[in-house]
Amino acid sequence: MFRLLNIEFHKLKHSRASKVLIITYFVLLTSTALIASIKFDIGEIKFHLAELGIFNFPYIWHLNTFLSATIKIFLLLVIVSMMSNEYSNKTLKQNLIDGLSKKEFILSKFYTVIVFALVSTLFVFLVSLILGLIYSDFTEPAIIFSDLEYIFAYFIKLVGFFSMGLFLGILIKRSAFAIGALIVWFMIESFTKGMLYWKLEGAVDFIMQFLPLEAMSNLIKEPFTRFSAVKSVANQIGEDLSKDFSVHFSDILIVLAWTAIFIYGSYRLLKRRDL
Template sequence: MNRLLNIELQKLWKNNASRVLIITYFVLICFISLVASIKFDLGPFKFNAADSGIFNFPYIWHFNTYFVAWLKLFLAVVIVSMIANEYSYGTLKQNLIDGMSKKEFILSKFITVLLFAGISTVFVFIVTLILGYSFSSYNEIGIVFSDLEYLMAYFIKLVAFFSFCLFLGILIKRSAFALGFLMLWFFIEKITYGIMGKFIFDDFDKANSIFKFFPLESMSNLIIEPISRLNFIKTVSTQIGVENIKDYSVHFSSIFIVLIWTVIFVVMSFKILRDRDL
């Protein structure tokens, strides 16, 4: 397993574009601390990010994991390009000639996916601790380390999304087309949801009960948006008569759905590669 991982890391680090994207990804995670400097002063409306509660424990676990997860697109490009380069440069065929099996090839890619997701999760954990201890009004150990299930959900979300990118890379073989299909699939899910809610069921609640099983939507449901949890947002919502009934918890059912998709993506990647004439 170490041999397979070393091979993948050498390929990635020797590729200038991949190296730049990986470094940029982790630098941008650090830049989340700049949110603390955001201030608005518009007459009666004043907003100071550092004083708004977004860096309070345990809320910060929810806030950081939700917004940092958007940066996963940087690593998605790396993963899709990693697969495309195997075909473009003929390294896949050479690896197979040198004795690597197709199962080992997929395993090496999935180990890399796990490594990316694991390092990213640890990085977010460290950055969140630093920000929390710098700005949070609550520093008791019991409060600081509550809501860590958002970190677990973040890790699972990255693994699933990167596995989807791995599948698309194997399926399409061209990074630009694979990334284009990823964006297309996002819109397909949204359009399908609209059609189900408007024309098939005439009920968006019924559409939601099916939509939550779609791959990208199921990943999105792992961590619900955290902004409406903020006290000042709740106050504004109450004043205008909007009732917030969202459930912000990380649910086992959501995790299970995403894990099933992860298995499907990895197994399908292997089956495509196994049956394809290289």
């Protein structure tokens, strides 16, 4: 495994675009902390976002994993461009000539996906922990380390999303077209969801949960209506925002199943192609 990872990181080290995207991604992840500095006064009204409780444990695990997942496209671009460069720079053929099997080649990419997802997850965990320890009203260990399933769900979500990008990169060979295909697939899922609401409203959630992007989205649902201040305002105007925000094991299994499909599909594509 380490030999295969070393090959991939050697390629990344010499890719300027990849380094820029990776740095940008982690800078944006860190910028979550800047939310805490939002503070302004309007007359007697004093507004400090951190004092509203958005960084309270355990809510912060849900909020930060959801927000961090919105910028995962930057690492996806790295993974897709990795595959594009393999074809354009002929390094794929050279690796195979040098004795790397096609199975090992796919494994090297998958191990890279795992490392990207793991490092990103650890980074989000540490940033959230630090922000929580500074601003949370609740610092009891039992509260701090509750709801950590969102961290695990975030990791699974990244692995599934990056595996899908890897598959599209191998299928299409050009990074711009691969990203375009992902956007088209998102539009297809959105159109399908709209049609189901029109024709089979009662079966929408059951059917949509098996589609890849929707399954990944279901892992970490939006956290804003869970926030106590939002609930309080909703109750005052007679709106019921109660919903199930928990991470479901069935959603994890569906995303893992898609991950296996994407990785195996990548291997089958590579195996059948005459390089």
